[in-house]
Amino acid sequence: MPEVAPRIRRLGDDIVNSYLVEDGGQVVIVDAGVPAYWGLLPKELAAIGRSLDDVRAVVLTHGHSDHVGYAERARGHGIPIRIHELDAALARAEAPNPAKGFGPTRLVPLLSFLVWSARKGALRIPKIQEVSTFGDGATLDLPGAPVVIHVPGHTPGSAALHFPGHDALFVGDALATYAVTTGRHGPQVAPFTADAEQALASLARLEDIGARLVLPGHGEAWRDGAAAAVRAVRATVETSA
Ligand SMILES: [Zn+2]
Secondary structure, three states, X not given: XXXXXXXXXXXXXXXXXXXXXXXXXXXXXXXXXXXXXXXXXXXXXXXXXXXXXXXXXXXXXXXXXXXXXXXXXXXXXXXXXXXXXXXXXXXXXXXXXXXXXXXXXXXXXXXXXXXXXXXXXXXOOOOOOOOEEEOOOOEOOOOOOOEEEEOOOOOOOOEEEEEHHHOEEXXXXXXXXXXXXXXXXXEEOOOOOOOHHHHHHXXXXXXXXXXXXXXXXXXXXXXXXXXXXXXXXHHHHHHHO
């Protein structure tokens, strides 16, 4: 499975992303994808000379089930789960999904996503029993010292994570470079967004982050910087208005 950048790897394919970030011999996982990815972890960690014992935390960009994935499995191995305080209840499956329907869809990509999800175990996500939370602006005491940027809209507690030493910004579903519901590629508002207007407004919080690498929850890595990614999302809205 691919190395996205030095010290960053992606599990599985780029329909649903889960990332490993290595720093100083330790690892942080950003988003836990789907349950089937758990089986890929040992090999991916071995590829960078690490094991499960080196994983310090799973940090979730938000509480949607296709990001929670194998988190409870990881927690069972003593790995703490971290998430923004406003999405903690969603991650523990104690709050309903705030998404309003699917948004626009095209039948073939949507059906293939649903079939893919079922095969990867996404219809039965083990509920996370316990999470610890963070707020906007926090620098997490984890490998890579990620900085939290609250970007509400997709969900109330959506958060981007900036790893300055990796020149990388993990955006979760604050924007996507692939829409599982339409098959469309390129930066755009992600499907299943609770409040698209708020999600667009939140992008202003990302555009001044100098990171070159933008890593979304769904789709390929964007390598032209956060500002250009934000501009590209806005352009999709202007042309469809
Ligand atoms: Zn989501």
